[in-house]
Amino acid sequence: MVRRLVALLLLADGLITVCWGPGFLRWQRRWMPAWYRPVLDGLLRWPEWLLRLGAALEAGLGWWLWKRSA
Numbered sequence: 746m747v748r749r750l751v752a753l754l755l756l757a758d759g760l761i762t763v764c765w766g767p768g769f770l771r772w773q774r775r776w777m778p779a780w781y782r783p784v785l786d787g788l789l790r791w792p793e794w795l796l797r798l799g800a801a802l803e804a805g806l807g808w809w810l811w812k813r814s815a
Contacts, residue, residue, distance in 0.1 A: 756804050
């Protein structure tokens with residue numbers, strides 16, 4: 746159950762970031778706890794193409810975990 750939840754979170758976060766781009770990270774920054782904001786700030790410094798590529802890989806990992814845990 747936990748594995749499927751993690752897979753779903755990775756898949757959703759990756760897909761939303763691919764589609765929305767840095768705007769999603771800026772939105773997410775307002776809702777995340779203070780200890781996590783430096784991570785988002787670091788990601789916002791990446792070139793947009795690299796951010797979207799990383800998000801696509803994250804979504805792919807989430808999909809793989811989802812299929813594997815079925």
